[in-house]
Amino acid sequence: MDTAKQLRDKIAAGRMKSADAVKTVFDRIEKIDSTLGAFLSLYKNQAFEQAQVVDDKIAAGQPVGHLAGVPIAIKDNMCTTFGATTCASKILENFHAPYNAHVVEKLHEADAVIIGKCNLDEFAMGSSTENSGLKQTVNPWDTDRVPGGSSGGSAAAVAAGLCCGALGSDTGGSIRQPASFCGVVGLKPTYGRVSRYGLVAYGSSLDQIGPLTQDVTDAALLLNVIAGHDQRDSTSVPETIAPVKDYLAELETPVKGLKIATVPHLNQGADPSVQKAIQDALGVYKSLGAEIIEIDMPNFDYAISAYYVIATAEASSNLARFDGVHYGYRSQKANDYVEVYSKSRDEAFGTEVKRRIMLGTYALSSGYYDAYYLKALKVRNLIRSDFTKAFDQADCLMMPVSPTTAFKIGEKTDDPLQMYLADIYTIAVNLAGVPGISIPCGFDEKNLPIGLQILSGPFSEDKLLRIARMHEKQTDWHTRKPNF
Amino acid sequence: MAELDYKIIVGLEIHVHLATRTKMFCGCELAYGDTANTHVCPVCIGMPGSLPVMNKTALEFSILTGLALNCQIASFTKWDRKSYYYPDLPKNYQISQYDLPFSEHGYIEIPVESGGTKKIRILRAHLEEDAGKNIHTLGNFSAVDLNRAGTPLLEIVTEPDMNSPEEVGALARELQRIVRFLGVSEADMQKGHMRFEPNVNLHITRNGEVFKTPISEVKNLNSFRAIERSIAYEVRRQLHEFKETGKTLQMGNKSTYGWDDNQQVTVLQREKEEAHDYRYFPDPDLVPVEVNDAWLGEIKSRLCELPIQMQLRFAKDYGLSDYDAGVLTADRATAEFFDTAVKFGADPKRICNLLTQTGLKLANEKGTTVDQLGITPENLAKLAQMTDAGDVSATAATTIFEEMAATGSDPMQIAEAKNLIQKSDVGQIEALVDAVLAENAEAVEDAKTNPKKAKKAMGFLTGQVIKKSKGQANPKIVSQLLNKKLK
Numbered sequence: 001m002d003t004a005k006q007l008r009d010k011i012a013a014g015r016m017k018s019a020d021a022v023k024t025v026f027d028r029i030e031k032i033d034s035t036l037g038a039f040l041s042l043y044k045n046q047a048f049e050q051a052q053v054v055d056d057k058i059a060a061g062q063p064v065g066h067l068a069g070v071p072i073a074i075k076d077n078m079c080t081t082f083g084a085t086t087c088a089s090k091i092l093e094n095f096h097a098p099y100n101a102h103v104v105e106k107l108h109e110a111d112a113v114i115i116g117k118c119n120l121d122e123f124a125m126g127s128s129t130e131n132s133g134l135k136q137t138v139n140p141w142d143t144d145r146v147p148g149g150s151s152g153g154s155a156a157a158v159a160a161g162l163c164c165g166a167l168g169s170d171t172g173g174s175i176r177q178p179a180s181f182c183g184v185v186g187l188k189p190t191y192g193r194v195s196r197y198g199l200v201a202y203g204s205s206l207d208q209i210g211p212l213t214q215d216v217t218d219a220a221l222l223l224n225v226i227a228g229h230d231q232r233d234s235t236s237v238p239e240t241i242a243p244v245k246d247y248l249a250e251l252e253t254p255v256k257g258l259k260i261a262t263v264p265h266l267n268q269g270a271d272p273s274v275q276k277a278i279q280d281a282l283g284v285y286k287s288l289g290a291e292i293i294e295i296d297m298p299n300f301d302y303a304i305s306a307y308y309v310i311a312t313a314e315a316s317s318n319l320a321r322f323d324g325v326h327y328g329y330r331s332q333k334a335n336d337y338v339e340v341y342s343k344s345r346d347e348a349f350g351t352e353v354k355r356r357i358m359l360g361t362y363a364l365s366s367g368y369y370d371a372y373y374l375k376a377l378k379v380r381n382l383i384r385s386d387f388t389k390a391f392d393q394a395d396c397l398m399m400p401v402s403p404t405t406a407f408k409i410g411e412k413t414d415d416p417l418q419m420y421l422a423d424i425y426t427i428a429v430n431l432a433g434v435p436g437i438s439i440p441c442g443f444d445e446k447n448l449p450i451g452l453q454i455l456s457g458p459f460s461e462d463k464l465l466r467i468a469r470m471h472e473k474q475t476d477w478h479t480r481k482p483n484f
Numbered sequence: 485m486a487e488l489d490y491k492i493i494v495g496l497e498i499h500v501h502l503a504t505r506t507k508m509f510c511g512c513e514l515a516y517g518d519t520a521n522t523h524v525c526p527v528c529i530g531m532p533g534s535l536p537v538m539n540k541t542a543l544e545f546s547i548l549t550g551l552a553l554n555c556q557i558a559s560f561t562k563w564d565r566k567s568y569y570y571p572d573l574p575k576n577y578q579i580s581q582y583d584l585p586f587s588e589h590g591y592i593e594i595p596v597e598s599g600g601t602k603k604i605r606i607l608r609a610h611l612e613e614d615a616g617k618n619i620h621t622l623g624n625f626s627a628v629d630l631n632r633a634g635t636p637l638l639e640i641v642t643e644p645d646m647n648s649p650e651e652v653g654a655l656a657r658e659l660q661r662i663v664r665f666l667g668v669s670e671a672d673m674q675k676g677h678m679r680f681e682p683n684v685n686l687h688i689t690r691n692g693e694v695f696k697t698p699i700s701e702v703k704n705l706n707s708f709r710a711i712e713r714s715i716a717y718e719v720r721r722q723l724h725e726f727k728e729t730g731k732t733l734q735m736g737n738k739s740t741y742g743w744d745d746n747q748q749v750t751v752l753q754r755e756k757e758e759a760h761d762y763r764y765f766p767d768p769d770l771v772p773v774e775v776n777d778a779w780l781g782e783i784k785s786r787l788c789e790l791p792i793q794m795q796l797r798f799a800k801d802y803g804l805s806d807y808d809a810g811v812l813t814a815d816r817a818t819a820e821f822f823d824t825a826v827k828f829g830a831d832p833k834r835i836c837n838l839l840t841q842t843g844l845k846l847a848n849e850k851g852t853t854v855d856q857l858g859i860t861p862e863n864l865a866k867l868a869q870m871t872d873a874g875d876v877s878a879t880a881a882t883t884i885f886e887e888m889a890a891t892g893s894d895p896m897q898i899a900e901a902k903n904l905i906q907k908s909d910v911g912q913i914e915a916l917v918d919a920v921l922a923e924n925a926e927a928v929e930d931a932k933t934n935p936k937k938a939k940k941a942m943g944f945l946t947g948q949v950i951k952k953s954k955g956q957a958n959p960k961i962v963s964q965l966l967n968k969k970l971k
Contacts, residue, residue, distance in 0.1 A: 079533040092532070099526055101533060200532040205768035233535050234771050314768055317565050320576035321530045325628070337626070341569055364567075364763035373765060 001025075001161040001481075004070045004218040011069040014058055018051035018069025021164075022113055025071045029116075029162050032484060037137040038147075038157040040076045041083045042116040047071065050113045057111070065111035066225055072107060073163040075154050076117035077124055078209070079198040080104055087200050088132040089122045091322045091329045091348035101198020102233070103167055103209050103226045110225040115163055118153030122350045123319065124174055124202045126150050127419055130409065131352040138409065139181060140482040141448055145406040148178030154212045155182040160484050165213040165222055169199055171206045172307055173401070173426025176438035179212050180401035180451025183440045183480065185468070186212045187219045190458045191433035192237035193244075194223075195230030201318040203311035204235075206430040215478050216439060216469045220247035223461060242459040254470045255463060258290040261394035263297050269424065270403040277442030277450040278400055284474050285398075295390055295397075299382040303428035304420055306383070309363045309376035310431070316360030319353070355416065380431045387432040391457040396467055398454055400425050401438045405448035425453055435461050439468050440477035449477070488727070490688040492719055494652050495607075495644035497681040498659060499637050501614070502545045503669050507634035508613040509536030509579060509770075516675045520619070520629035528613075528634035530574030535769050538563075542636035543773065545668035546586055546611045547783050549638060552662050552790060553606050555590030557780060562772040567763040571628050572616040580639075582764040585610035586775070592642075592662070593792050594654040599806065601792060604655055605643035612637050638669075644683065649715040652682055653708050661791040665816040673707055680705040684718040685733060688726055696733040697722040702741045702750055714743040717750055794819050802832035811840050817853035818844065821861055828865030835868045842885045857889040864888075867895040874958050880904040906958040910965070913949070913957050917965045920948045931970050942966060 002010065002021075010016040026044055033039055054069040074080075077087045079097035086092045100108070107114060121131035129137045129152025137152045139145040140160040147156040151168025155178035158166050168175040170188035179186025187210045194209045201207060211222035227244045230236045260282065267275055282292055324330035324344025331343035349357070363372035390397055402422055412419045429436045434455055441452035452471070456464040472478055506513055510527035526534040550557055564582035590606035616633035620626050640659070646652045660678060663669040671677050681704065686697045700722070702714045718741070725731060741750040766772075789797075791813045798809035798819075813819045822839055826832050843854040843864075850857070867888070871881045876899050887898045899905050921928055930941035942963075949962045 079531075085532070087532070095532070097526075097531065097533065099531075099534075196533075197535050198533040201769075203768075232537060234537055234769065313765060317567060317577055317763070317765070320567060320569070321532065321574060323569065323576060325571050326529065326574055327531070337571060338569075361763065364765050366761045366763070369763075369765070 001164065001214070003214045004067060004072075004164040005221050007164055008066065008068055008070050008221075011054065012058065012064055018054045018113060019048060021069060022047050022051045022071050022115065025115060025161075025163055028160075032160060033162060035138070035143060036140060036156055036160055036162070036484070037135050038118055038153045038160065038162055039073070039116040040086055040088060040119050040134055040153065043082060043114065046082060047113050047115045054111050054113070065109060066221060067107065067110040067112035070112050070164045071115045072112045073116050073118050073154060073157045073166040074104065074107075074114060075120050075124075075151050075166070075168045077120060077169060077200045077202075078104060078117075078167065079200065080114070080117070083117060085117075085200065086134060087123045088120045088134050089322075089348065089350070089353070090133045091344070092200075093134065093329065095328050097198070099198060102195035102230045104198065106226045107167075112225070118151070118157055118166060120153055121150035122353050123200065123315070124150040124169055124171055124207075125315070125352050125356055127173065127177055127422055128407070128409075128412070129153060129178070130413055131350055133350045136409070139406045139448075140484040141183065142406065142446070145408055145448070146181065148181030148402075148406060150174040150178075151186075151212060152178045155179050155184055155186065158182070158184045158212050158214060159482055161481065165211055165218050167209055167222070167226070168212050169202075169207055169209050170430065171203045171208075171311060172430050173423050175210045175212060176401050176426050176436055176451065176453060177423070179438040180449065180453075181406040183449030183477070183482070184212055184214060185216055185219050185440070185478065186210065186438045186451075187223060187461070187465075188429065188436050189223060189227065189461055190237075190242075190435045191430070192235055193242070193435070193459065193461065194226050195228070195233040195236040197230055197232040201314070203314040204318060205314060206307075206311055208430070216437075216465055216472045217248070217251060219437065219468075220251050220465045223247050223465075227461075237459070245462045247462055247465055250462060251465055251469050253466060254288065255395060255466050258285065258288070258467065258470070259394040260285055260290050260292045261295045261390050261397045262292060263300065263397070263399060264294050266297065266300060266399055266425070270400045271405070271444070273444035274400050274403060274405070274450050277444075278398070278452060281441040281452045281471060282398060284471050288470055288474070293394055295393060297386045297390065297428070299379065299386050300428050302379045303383055303431055304424060306376040306379035307423075307427045307431060308359065308420060309372050310380065312356040312360030313363045313373050314360065316357045316364065319357055322349075352416070383428050384432045387428075387434055387455075387457075395463065396454050396456045398452060401451035401453040402426070405444045405446065405450055429455055434458055435464050437464055437468050439471060440480070441471070441475070442477060443480075488688050488690060488723065490686045490723065492647050492649075492715070493644045493685050493687055494646040494715060495683045496642045496646065496652060496655060497683070498640045498642075498656070499614075499679040500549075500640065500659075500663055500669050500671065501677040502542050502636040502638055503667070504539055504541045504545065504636055506539060508539050508542055508611070508636040509634055512634065514635055515631045518631055520627070520631060523631045524633070528574070529630050536579060536767075538770060538773070539636060543586065543611060544783055545636075545666075546609065546638050547775065547780070548666050548786055549640075549663060549668055550587030550590065550609050551784060551787055552666055553587075553590040553592050553609065553640070555587035555606055555609060557587050557775060558584060559775050560584065560772060561586040561775065563767040563770040564764045565767045566612075568760070570615070570618075571626065572618045572630075572633070574616070574630060574633060578612060578615065579767055579770070580612035581610035586773075592655060592658060594651065594658045595792060595795070595810075596654070597650065601796070602651065604645045604651075607641045607643050609638060609640045612639060649712040649719070652715055653712040656680055656708055656711055658792060661814065665788060665791050667816075676706055678706065680711050682711065682715055683738070684715055684722070686719065686722050686726070688723075695726065695730075697726050698731055698733050699738040700741050700750065701738060702743055703753065705743055710743050710745060713748060714750055717748065721750065788816065791816070791819065794823070798822075798832075802826060804832060804836055808833075808836050808840065811844075812836060815853065817855045821855045821864075825861035825864040825868070828862045830865040830868035831872050834872050835864060838864060838868055838871075838881060838885060842882050846886065846889055858892045859885070859888045863895055870895060870899065874906055874960060875899065876904050876906060877959070880906075903954070903956065906956055910961060913953070913961050914965055916949050916952045916957065917962065917969065920945055920952060921969060924948065928970065942970075
């Protein structure tokens with residue numbers, strides 16, 4: 001499958017029809033998605049219509065956007081006026097949004113063809129997509145294994161060649177970890193870089209939309225399309241404070257005098273095969289002349305505890321609106337309005353969502369607020385300062401994305417705490433708000449992909465992508481595709 | 485039992501709808517009484533993925549009110565979520581302000597019956613979004629109208645500094661006058677622009693010991709009369725209850741009451757304040773607001789003289805009665821129009837009469853304010869001067885006022901064109917007087933000799949002279965001449 005950039009260039013140059021590209025992906029989806037389970041909904045007719053519009057524009061010599069005719073998938077927690085926006089939850093199974101998310105508008109402006117909406121852990125809560133209330137998605141490298149999560153459907157779809165690229169959302173690693181498990185590139189931009197308008201909120205102060213792509217160039221291309229201020233999202237950063245850059249412009253230029261920081265005690269927690277892959281990646285950078293320093297991130301270990309207080313607190317409030325009163329699932333067994341709430345929510349939310357709502361409600365309760373929520377905010381500040389200090393010393397941080405490669409379906413579902421702990425490398429990044437990327441850097445002995453995580457300072461996605469591209473140019477991990 | 489010595493203690497929570505064009509966190513226009521759910525969007529009905537964006541004007545209106553209430557304005561303020569489940573609250577949390585309200589620690593001066601004012605301390609004022617409305621009149625089910633959801637709502641909390649129903653009423657009226665002067669709210673009670681929740685209890689002294697009765701919170705009062713009557717009722721009820729049970733204020737035994745306007749009684753809604761846990765936390769969708777000196781200065785420049793100060797000044801400087809000063813300062817347009825007209829030099833009482841008797845009536849009929857009638861303050865002053873000088877009669881002044889409003893012309897020109905100038909030439913009038921006296925011998929006789937009929941006869945003769953002058957003779961001179969000649 002062509003990358004988004006390659007395909008767009010071919011289509012724009014008239015060397016290929018968008019309609020043919022769309023046909024290719026739908027043929028493949030029809031062949032394998034019943035096994036893979038990446039998509040919750042598909043929009044074949046609409047996709048062909050959109051492809052035709054693009055092909056007509058090109059035939060007429062009109063200018064076309066940066067994703068002209070390119071088949072793109074989006075995670076099903078982004079609102080669209082077409083189809084349902086389910087968040088993989090029974091409570092929103094039939095919810096049709098009357099508006100498009102900001103990123104959907106941006107994709108349309110770029111002439112992309114949105115082919116379908118991808119599976120996820122219910123309300124983006126999870127690390128394996130096993131918490132989807134609607135569907136099971138499997139890992140294209142090994143169908144007994146999870147694709148990661150929560151953007152598991154998006155990652156699996158990109159890895160299996162069911163789309164040229166996809167959008168996911170990342171609250172505690174939900175783009176980077178499935179990208180790592182599926183062997184694709186996943187970028188979480190700086191908090192505030194991409195508008196959250198139309199993204200169904202999980203943890204509002206942590207959520208960020210980003211691309212999952214076949215290579216670093218495509219990540220830059222998609223970021224170019226979706227980044228920027230949106231007045232409908234007060235937390236999206238104004239151009240005057242952090243202007244959007246052309247992330248493709250300098251992508252091929254290596255960062256001169258690159259200084260990389262690593263955190264030895266963190267890496268030691270990963271599987272040997274993961275540790276080795278990270279060492280090999282660092283070796284690649286060394287061979288390119290990079291300097292590698294070892295630093296300490298003293299508060300990193302508290303990230304998971306702080307995250308599961310802050311994210312669940314916000315979630316308990318964000319998900320309060322799903323009550324069976326105004327829209328979405330309503331219990332038929334309710335006898336009064338209080339039961340409309342309690343029964344609708346009880347019947348339609350999955351176990352993990354309920355667990356997090358209860359955790360968050362508890363943390364915010366009077367008498368516990370100071371001990372949990374307020375303390376977590378303090379930890380968050382300490383973690384931020386850890387990152388600030390790190391980026392004072394080095395251009396970027398490198399570490400694993402996940403301590404393991406993709407695990408087996410059902411392996412961790414009985415032990416939520418184990419599942420939470422696996423997010424150790426990705427979670428602190430969301431608490432600090434900095435950008436992070438996962439790029440393929442090797443395979444373990446079971447031929448499962450391993451991701452290298454690179455982190456850099458706020459709004460330095462341009463540098464982050466350039467650093468990622470340096471590694472990509474020297475290796476071919478990203479070109480390996482699952483035999484699916 | 486002997487009558488108890490007691491003191492009434494009342495604090496007040498007031499909700500004021502701000503008169504912004506759009507809602508607090510979205511672009512929907514404010515609506516009152518429109519078809520249900522026609523002023524809504526994804527944000528104010530809490531659709532997933534929608535995000536609030538602060539209405540800057542609403543915050544500016546609030547800060548302006550805070551300044552008028554002598555509050556300290558915070559340089560850093562933020563938004564919090566207040567969680568509770570109710571069908572009229574679409575997100576099941578209300579965006580409000582918890583620990584860092586935009587303003588705190590002020591006071592409001594209210595007029596008191598003995599004259600002068602009393603200071604009532606303001607604890608805090610914060611901004612929040614209003615909820616929608618549940619409708620229970622459709623039979624077997626309830627409906628929700630979200631037109632009101634998201635309306636900017638200013639909540640003002642006073643200290644318990646009021647000691648009578650009348651003082652609470654006075655505060656409510658004074659606040660209405662202030663927000664109208666500032667132009668931040670229409671403060672129309674019937675439209676629910678202002679809602680009041682008094683917290684009432686009594687400090688009863690018996691045998692030298694002070695007993696505090698349990699606090700009652702009366703919810704959602706939306707008329708001045710209901711405020712005063714419900715508090716008066718609570719005073720009676722609490723006194724009675726204390727005599728019967730001796731119950732006193734303990735931790736947490738605040739009860740919530742509603743006001744039944746038909747029965748004129750308060751009705752218990754919740755015995756004990758349920759252990760409400762609103763789980764406040766900072767709203768991550770909104771950025772905190774920094775109010776810097778430049779911005780605050782700009783808002784300060786929009787402040788005007790407050791109505792109570794104007795009222796006191798009008799009474800003191802212009803010698804007006806408290807009543808007149810109160811009528812003139814009921815709205816800002818009238819007050820300022822009056823104040824400007826007086827500066828053109830005429831008797832303030834005369835200007836006041838013209839403005840309150842004719843001006844306000846006319847403005848009311850036209851559904852506007854006196855400054856919009858087409859009359860300049862200068863011309864009003866001229867008219868007052870003409871009336872005082874006897875150039876025109878008081879009746880004629882009304883006619884001229886109306887004509888001024890219709891045409892915008894100068895009062896003297898109107899008076900001349902309409903032949904409304906009074907004749908004050910003694911010689912001319914004397915001739916008319918003589919003629920009338922000659923023609924009405926009987927009345928002259930009565931006036932001179934019959935004390936019983938003298939007054940009536942004088943009135944008749946005056947009328948005849950004025951009639952002969954075609955209404956133009958100055959009645960003062962007519963009566964002086966008649967008196968002289970009939971001695």
